[in-house]
Amino acid sequence: MIATYFTQLSYIAAAALFVLSLKWLSHPTTARRGVRAGEIGMVLAIAGTLVLHEIVSYQWIVVGFVLGAIIGWPLGAYMPMTHVPQRTALSHAFGALAVAAVGTSEYYLHTGELSTFTMAVLNVEVILGFLTFTGSLMAAGKLQDWLPSRPIVYRGQNVVNLSLLAVAVGIAVYLVMHPGRSELFPVVAALSLLFGVLLIIPIGGADMPTVISLLNSYAGLSAAAMGFVLDNKLLIVAGALDGSSGFILSVIMCRAMNRSFTNVLFGGFGQVQMAAGTAVQRNYRSATAEEAAAILETAGSVVIIPGYGMAVAQAQHKVRELYDALTRRGVEVKFAIHPVAGRMPGHMNVLLAEADIPYDRLIEMEEINPEFPRADVALVIGANDVTNPAARHDKASPIYGMPILDVDRARTVMVIKRSMSPGFAGIDNELYYMDRTMMLFGDAKHFVGELVKEMTGARVGA
């Protein structure tokens, strides 16, 4: 009896702590307290579960704890920050697999005894769980470059995918009405697993922030469905929190790209872009590190625009040196962060914070945009589409309507880029051909290093 009370109390406390945890996460000064609250809630809930009377043996629980800890510790403690997107996708896969496994086991333990409602939610749990599992693995593979990150599209792809899902849902509905037909259960599971793979195949690297958020939402919803099946309110609360978080992030990401969910999932974005990449030879101006450094040194304010290219080149620590060199000369340096810069929401902030750049220098798009006309230099490092002015006025451009950073309004624009060849998206960026733009050709890490050398070298000489 006491044990039951303890379990119930621990679950209630855990639910409250989880909400507080997310509330405290809203600001960097209280965020770590939020992590503590979440950890305490988790420990309480685990303790409350271990005393449940239906647990007759601890052998496999201990095995699971140990193996889980062995897998989880390196994923938390040693994963480099550049790899956080694939780590996140992988953890969505783990979460979804756990949910799907519990759902499957519930089904076989109670075949034929489950109420219609429980059967319906169990099917939601299993379908979402399995499709999120393989979908997240695919996303992780693309982010890790084990799979081609460009979108793979073929004729009739959407028809194939959607009919597959329709068949899975159809069989699931039949299963709800005839819960005893257990031979159909593996079919639902297999179709969901397959759908998860097919869903991610056509999605390109640039769409990953939205897709990761969407998978996050699915993982949360499947956990909430599991709460319904087990009649466990704590699970429902945690799943709902995770689901709504993923949902909000997906909406923010879609808005930042001026696209809809359906467009991201079924759009075949890469194709459209390839068609639009009409190459016309135009004039541009390139400059050396020496020339660029001279302008940067005399500037009053500099805005740096980092993109995924900075992460690929591992240039963030060199960027920090540049930040230091400029700040020491009294130059006001800020970083303009586009919501979809990088491969997951907030990715750039984490990379720059890791390089010890103070977070109050990292400015969101809406706040920094009015400041561009007053900036002496806008320095673009590894960002492309989010700086393309065509998004504002060229109705024919595939990115028309996407909110962009108003880099072209700065007095001088510098772009560090490997070459003039259009990048991943294949859209030509008219920013590069403006009179005020200087193209700085080279590897981002190397070039920023050169800039720093010029500046510190000049200081020694002076």
Next chain:
Amino acid sequence: MTSNLESAVFVFLLATFLGLEVIRRVSPLLHTPLMSLTNAISAISLVGSIAIAGAEKSQLSTILGTIAVICSMANVIGGFVITDRMLKMFKKREPGQ
């Protein structure tokens, strides 16, 4: 059962609205840690997994339960550890800079 179901739906709706309100206020600066923290929190599916792995009702359910415990535990540990690691990096400017 019906009253259980009703209260479960209530809990889900209220938690979703609360989640939307609370999470909307999270600064975009912290969206990556937000995702890893909610991921760790939703690994609370561990409690369901533990109950199944420890109940020893059938061989299949014990195997699936153990797999679920492994996956959830990996997310609990990995999620909280990396979130804290990330948040530790967010620093203000040191005075005098």
